[in-house]
Amino acid sequence: MYENQILSEKPAHSQGSARAGWLAAAVALPLMVTFAAYGVAEFGPRESIHVTPVTTTLEAPELVARIADTPFWREEVIRSGDTLGALIARLGVDDDAAKDFIRTDTAAKPLYELHPGRVIRAQTTTDGHLLQLSYVTAAGNQITVRPAGSGFRVNQAPAEMARGTSFKSGVIHSSLFAATDRAELPDEVTRQLISIFEGEIDFHRRLRKGDRFGVVYETYTLDGQEQKTGRILAAEFVNAGRKLSAVWYESRPGDGAYYSLKGESLKKSFLQTPVEFSRVSSGFSMRFHPILKEWRAHKGIDYAAPTGTRVRAASDGTVTFVGRKGAYGNAIEIKHQGAYSTLYGHLNGFASGLRAGQRVSQGDIIGFVGSTGRATGPHLHYEFKIAGNQVDPSKLNLPKSRTLDPREFARFRPYSDQMQAQLNLLARVELARAD
Ligand SMILES: [Zn+2]
Structure with missing residues (x-):
């Protein structure tokens, strides 16, 4: 009986350690292979490599x-x-x-x-x-x-710095910034990650527990120590089960953008959120929930954010109004292409020198969140209009973004495949770690 027990226990033990060993190998091996294959090798077409002119690069193997x-x-x-x-x-x-x-x-x-x-x-x-x-x-x-x-x-x-790439991934449990901190993603890279996907994802309102990201970005090292980070070369973001991918690609030297795997530019005609998504503004809506109303109730979208949070132009356009506007308090209106216009209300203040008639580009800082006018707490009141009538921008098919032509796409494809392979590998490592 006693002997039997030992015999029946033994295989279970060895099975357990074999599994642990396999897992460790699965995590360690692909990464080593990856670094050997791509870690310090040149990435993709030569013209797509971004190297800052002040540094001379020296590849580590050299x-x-x-x-x-x-x-x-x-x-x-x-x-x-x-x-x-x-x-x-x-x-x-x-x-x-x-x-x-x-x-x-x-x-x-x-x-x-x-x-x-x-x-x-x-x-x-x-x-x-x-x-x-x-x-x-x-x-x-x-x-x-x-x-x-x-x-x-x-x-x-x-000193000559070696250019390499780094791979990081994470899963959102509480907030995006908690996840990027846990993944040890540098803040500058996090900022780029948000900027890449904010045409597609409303980071203030649509992030979900279980959302995940993977990032491949440039690093510059001296004696094996990271000195600075460069550009994100590829990234993916799974938001509420929807997977978005981005690959940096320069169709001409100096003329680069992020493209989906289908070759569509990720730069949208309108930002999903005019309120800058930052460490400070993220999660603020949770503490400030009562102010949020149904869009239908007042034909705008409210973004709760701390006073002073930066507000950006949702798209390129011309400023048509800057000043006091009744219940809106301090407000800005911008006319965009076609019949589109946007309004930003309850602002604490305006970007210095902003005036009617001024041209603005998408993402330009135009003002700061406040609670002027009829507002019970700091938030941005944002209206999206077509021919002067408020509409819900989330229900619109906005103008299409640029797509690579077939010839460009043929050059883009092998490069994006390689990046995709990196990100898939990252996702598998992340899964193995979570097991
Ligand atoms: Zn409002």
């Missing part, structure tokens, strides 16, 4: 190869409490002239800005004479010491 090919390079990670003298000794530098120079020359001073975790490198001859000492300061300057004539010389230049 850097590693260069170091490996050259004999006697050593590198040390700076530890807390390290001195430059101790580091130079650990780097195998046995060169009194070099040590004297580094100790006394004012140009070598930045070498003393030691930060734990950063890397310092040296190249020496077999008997320890210094050929090159290299260190990138926290400010991003590469300090290099080399022999010159009978002495040494210090060179200081902006």
Whole structure:
């Protein structure tokens, strides 16, 4: 009986650990493959790569190869409490002239800005004479010491950053920002994510528990440490079961936009929400619910948001009214293409210098949320009109956005397929983690 029990338990145990092992492999392996295949490789068509002109990019494998090919390079990670003298000794530098120079020359001073975790490198001859000492300061300057004539010389230049990509995904449980924080998505990338999808998703009113996102974005690193983020290259957002995808694509150099997998531009003729969706304004409506009314009751949409939240032009157009307007309080009206116009009410204030007759572009800040006029709390009253009559914009088929022509789509397709594969992989990893 006792023996039987042990026998019957054993297979269950080994099954359990085998499953755990498989899961771990499923999570770890595809990511490694991904990084090897795409992590630092160039992404898509050359003209679609956005590189800021101030930095020269150096791909990481190139850097590693260069170091490996050259004999006697050593590198040390700076530890807390390290001195430059101790580091130079650990780097195998046995060169009194070099040590004297580094100790006394004012140009070598930045070498003393030691930060734990950063890397310092040296190249020496077999008997320890210094050929090159290299260190990138926290400010991003590469300090290099080399022999010159009978002495040494210090060179200081902006360090070369390696361009790579990062993949992050998350599921919304309480709020979008809680989810992006948990996914460790940088705020600047979160801002881009919202901006990409806000033509399709009303972030103030339509986010649901269980919504999820995946993002592929550019990163710039120095010595393996992320220095800054670049553009989102691809993203997806599943909102209330509806999956939206976006891929950055430049049809001509410098003329890029986000497109759906069908090649339709995600830039819509009208924003879903004129109120900027931010860490502060998100979730505000929950605390301020009583002010929300049915659209039918007063022919507008109310967006509860803290006083001072930025209000943006819903579309390109011309300002036709700025000022006090009865129950609307401080209000702005904008005339758009065709017979469309929009009205923004109860504002706390206007963007400085805003006046009637001024041209505005979609997304321009025009004013700030307030509670002027007949309002019981801070909110934006937003009206969407056709030929002067209020309509519910969510029930309209608004003008179509730009679509890639067949020739462009043929170039776009392989690139978007590759991005889609990345995002699918991310989603699988996220699912495995949630299991
Ligand atoms: Zn209202």
